[in-house]
Amino acid sequence: MTAPLWTLDDFLEATGGEVRGDPSNEITGISIDSRTLQEGEAFVAIIGDRFDGHDFVDKAMENGAALALVGEDRIDDLPADGRYVVVPDPLAALRFLGVAARQRTDARIIAVTGSVGKTGTKEALRTCLEACGKTHASVASFNNHWGVPLTLARMPADTEYGVFEIGMNHAGEITPLVQMVRPHVVVITAIEPVHLEFFGSLEKITQAKAEIFSGLEPEGFAVLPRDSSQFDLLSFLATASNVRNIRTFGTNELADNYLIDSTITETSSLARAMLFGTDISYMIGAPGDHYVKNSLAVMTAVVLVGGDLELAADTLANVHAPKGRGETTELHLSDGTAQLIDESYNANPASMRAAFSVAGAAETRGDGRRIAVIGDMRELGADADALHAELAEPLTVAGFDLVYCVGTHMRALWEKLPEDIKATCVEKADELIDVLPDEVRAGDVIMVKGSLGTGMGPLVSTLKKAYPLVEEERSED
Template sequence: MTEPLWTLDTAAAAMGGRAVADAAASRDLSGISIDTRTLKVGDLFFAIRGEARDGHDFVRDALARGAGAAVVAEERAADLAEAGPVIAVPARDEDGVLAAMRGLAAAARARTGARVLAVTGSVGKTGTKEALRHVLAAQGVTHASVASYNNHWGVPLTLSRMPAASEFGVFEVGMNHAGEIAPLTRLVRPEIAIVTTVEPVHIEHFRSLSGIADAKGEIFYGLEPGGVAIVNRDNPNFERLEAHALASRAGRIVSFGEHREADVRAERIVMRPDLSIVDVRAMGQAVTYQLGTPGRHTALNSLAVIAAVQALGADLALAALSLAQLRPPVGRGARTMLRIGDGEALLVDESYNANPASIRAALSTLAGAETAGRRIAILGDMMELGADAPALHRELAGAVEEHGIDLVLTAGPLMQELFEALPASRRAAARPTSADLVDPVLDLVRPGDAVMVKGSNSTRMGRIVEALKARYGAQDQDLAVGRSG
């Protein structure tokens, strides 16, 4: 019989709350939910207050759908208890229900014997987290963040969902502002913390790249005593990140990259259209592995995975074998063949997010795609770049030229800057929004083309991906193009 994730009484005790329905105090809870649309029978539903909606308005619906119980603010408990079992939690200056979920997350961390890792970085943190999930799952029961659940509610939600029997836990930790990572990493208490890289992402909230490096360096604040800090040796902010690690409770700092002084160093990276081959010297040990996703950026991030596996004392050879089967997260490089007439076109879905570094990486990967036709980049605005945003978009013209991208279509006023910076021969279409760009894209694509779609999540470039699949049919490929941020 499967052990419950929590029981109602243990969950209530962990959160400092009280079970209003005493008869249900021993009720088993099989999961955690904050959204009735994805709620499963037996979930513990948290009525979190969001920017637009209050979760308390959905408690009755959650209980009617089979939630095992709901966590509600004390002042709402009497009104909602008639709908089913609820746990009342005390009010606080902030959202008391969210604070209660942090309490449950802390209890989950306290009860586990799992080896815990945390990953952050301007680019590549989700892909690195997924790679760690993939390789560690072959060596033990592994729990990891869903999608990019890396913020003030995503991290405690993920941690509170962690089964007690987990052997490994992998957590993604993100930020938009300074000071956001520190409380999350102290909650996760990793024994291994990774910073993939530092790039001008969310730069509008910082004075400089150094400020972003300092914010990323907060991930080391939560390291368990004697833990391992893993840092990108190639990044110009390496010494700044190293200083944060030295100021933490880390017992060791491990660097990765192509730098000659990197502890885990790529001696050779062979790029192929649908995979990479990496020769690594890891703390003096030679390792060669095939990576099931192409792209130099993905290969370099895989070095952090190798460093983490070695720091854990896990099976390095098995991890190297597992990397050959690695596939990218949704919206971060998934490869699909479109059926157009009697031929096919390659679609690369990078629509989840974008910044200058990840777009350059995606263009490089598109350049390496095997195709008899044109290489087409469909790009949406990059957000949170501050006053330099127009210039940062224009500067992508050099990467388009360098990688021989044949045609570019853009959505949004910022990408209009790039469009105008390109020679006329590379301009296909520019529109105000991704919705306006759908028809031009559908009319343009021909058999033999390789098409890459990328933009910040708020630009909704995914609608172009879905429109292409709907019009031309689609078959997801076993091989996929790697994530670029």
């Protein structure tokens, strides 16, 4: 019989809560969403920017929640027959639960941060470590002030490897999160001009990312990008934080673990690298130079937590680009197929260049064209227009035949493009909803990318709905 994630006694000890009603003695999971909550899970009624979890407690009870963790100032507003653990602040109690989960496990823990590549690197680490032992990792991009403690609270006591993504938009956000996670290895994927609106310089971004060193376990390892323009500052900040063990990854022999050669295909990446003194060749199940570079960090971290290098290298073939971050879908037209590359989750100058490169390596067929549908990159500050305009060169080098731009800042890029590849430039993504499906033809490669707030995701959904798999069409009849 599988042990529960939490017993009620352990849950109460961790949160300091008071029982009201008759909660279950066994808790199988932790949820903050009443829509996806499974029977036996605890529902945590956190208060977010748009929703108050207390408004959904009754739904959680209907769905079979073991209990609801609720605020003492809201208990009188809730159904009297509910199953509750009452605390002063549900989010603070979730943090306490996360800390308790970390204290009770002997798992080897990795924490990942960086300007780009966090989620892809986290997912690759998850895939590789699952081949080595029982692994627990963040869901999606649960990397903020509620996502990190939630991921910790969901970690089973017998976990062997844990992988946590830690993000930030402002200075001071990483420190409390990493000090909950207490990793044995920290990975910084890259430092790029992201969130410049809040920081003003790469150096200040570097300092904020370097907060991750403050939670590193004694004798832990920092895995740093040797190619980064900020490497010297990162290394200095690591040493200043009493990090004794630094390992580097990169594209030349200055790094401890480095790339020897790579080939990017339409559907995968082939790499040869020197890793811990071993010349090793492997395939990654996703195309892109960024996947290749981050694979070096992945395998470095895997070995440092006791995983098997060759097994990790073999397992990278199972790593695929997730939805919104490079996922590839075939669009089925009456006379053939087109390829859709979904990069709609987010965007910054570095990830835009990486996406252009991947789309450039994808083969068009017949009379097909390479089409870019790109939206504003947010939070770039005073240099936003210039950073958008600088994308003109890598975009044209990638061989795009047609470009759709969305947003105010994309106008700066639009004005730099050759006239023969301009399609249209609009203010809002929904202005293209009725346009794009009619533009697609067999053999095309269409790449859609933009910051989350630009709303590029619905364009991807529109194209998928317009040209579904034949089986999907039949199932809808």
